[in-house]
Amino acid sequence: MPELPEVESARATIEAAALDRPIAAVDDTDTYECRPHAPGEIAAALVGRSLTAAHRQGKSMWCDTSGTDGDSTPGPTLGIHLGMSGRILVTGPDGALTQGGDWTGGRYGRGGDEPDRKAVWDRFTLTFADGGTLRLFDKRRLGRVRLDPDVSRLGPDAEEVGVDELVERLGRGSAPVKAKLLDQSVVAGVGNLLADETLWQARLSPRRPADQLSRDELVRLHDALHDATKDAIRQGGVHTGEVIEFRHAGAHCPRCGAQMVRATVGGRTTWWCPQEQV
DNA sequence: CCATATGTTAAAAG
DNA sequence: ACTTTTAACATATG
Numbered sequence: 001m002p003e004l005p006e007v008e009s010a011r012a013t014i015e016a017a018a019l020d021r022p023i024a025a026v027d028d029t030d031t032y033e034c035r036p037h038a039p040g041e042i043a044a045a046l047v048g049r050s051l052t053a054a055h056r057q058g059k060s061m062w063c064d065t066s067g068t069d070g071d072s073t074p075g076p077t078l079g080i081h082l083g084m085s086g087r088i089l090v091t092g093p094d095g096a097l098t099q100g101g102d103w104t105g106g107r108y109g110r111g112g113d114e115p116d117r118k119a120v121w122d123r124f125t126l127t128f129a130d131g132g133t134l135r136l137f138d139k140r141r142l143g144r145v146r147l148d149p150d151v152s153r154l155g156p157d158a159e160e161v162g163v164d165e166l167v168e169r170l171g172r173g174s175a176p177v178k179a180k181l182l183d184q185s186v187v188a189g190v191g192n193l194l195a196d197e198t199l200w201q202a203r204l205s206p207r208r209p210a211d212q213l214s215r216d217e218l219v220r221l222h223d224a225l226h227d228a229t230k231d232a233i234r235q236g237g238v239h240t241g242e243v244i245e246f247r248h249a250g251a252h253c254p255r256c257g258a259q260m261v262r263a264t265v266g267g268r269t270t271w272w273c274p275q276e277q278v
Numbered sequence: 279c280c281a282t283a284t285g286t287t288a289a290a291a292g
Numbered sequence: 293a294c295t296t297t298t299a300a301c302a303t304a305t306g
Contacts, residue, residue: 141301142302
């Protein structure tokens with residue numbers, strides 16, 4: 001996925017291009033992405049309303065909705081999660097894709113998808129009264145859409161979490177520090193690539209038990225997380241991180257030249273520099 | 279056919 | 293009971 005930076009980009013796209021456009025029709029027939037809603041349930045709840053705001057915490061997004069013509073009471077929130085490969089595509093009344101907001105890099109964002117010719121990968125669609133659309137385009141089909149999503153178990157957003165709060169949340173428990181970073185209830189928004197980038201920037205081994213890190217090391221981790229997240233948002237995605245292109249066999253650390261090593265940590269493929277990350 | 283993939287989560291294990 | 297690890301999910305791609 002779409003990690004925090006890509007989700008922020010998608011959120012910004014919705015905010016810039018999809019708000020205050022009355023919804024005329026909804027395709028919610030993908031029973032996997034829309035579970036546990038029955039087909040038609042989301043449609044019935046949204047037709048006649050508009051999206052009025054787009055929010056994000058970690059990798060989760062949700063939109064507020066307006067009242068209807070006959071009832072000004074706001075509607076349910078529309079939760080959208082991009083899963084492993086989801087993208088938000090918004091078109092205008094003329095059918096042209098809105099430019100500039102959504103991510104374009106990395107394994108699943110790279111060009112060549114030709115979304116308009118691959119409608120089979122459109123898992124959820126809002127059609128606006130003006131003729132335009134908002135689509136969740138998702139090859140892997142692990143994204144999800146739901147009404148009034150429960151985001152109460154998410155930890156603080158990785159972009160905004162303060163030093164003391166992160167030190168407190170991350171520094172307890174014997175699991176490897178990378179597993180803690182990936183745990184969305186500890187801190188929300190860090191995925192596999194952002195975790196590797198952050199640990200490389202902080203010069204910490206992904207395998208270190210979280211509760212054996214010193215305060216200084218945790219502060220370093222916080223600063224690295226903040227910087228890596230900001231940079232990725234500014235530059236257009238997690239794949240722009242400094243160490244990401246060196247996550248493969250035979251690659252060398254771009255700082256010290258040592259050969260990068262690979263192992264499974266926190267359940268995910270992990271690459272790090274054994275020389276500097278200790 | 280096999281392995282891998284930027285995520286989440288239920289189930290199993292400790 | 294709480295924490296940690298593993299497996300499964302659905303599907304594309306090399």
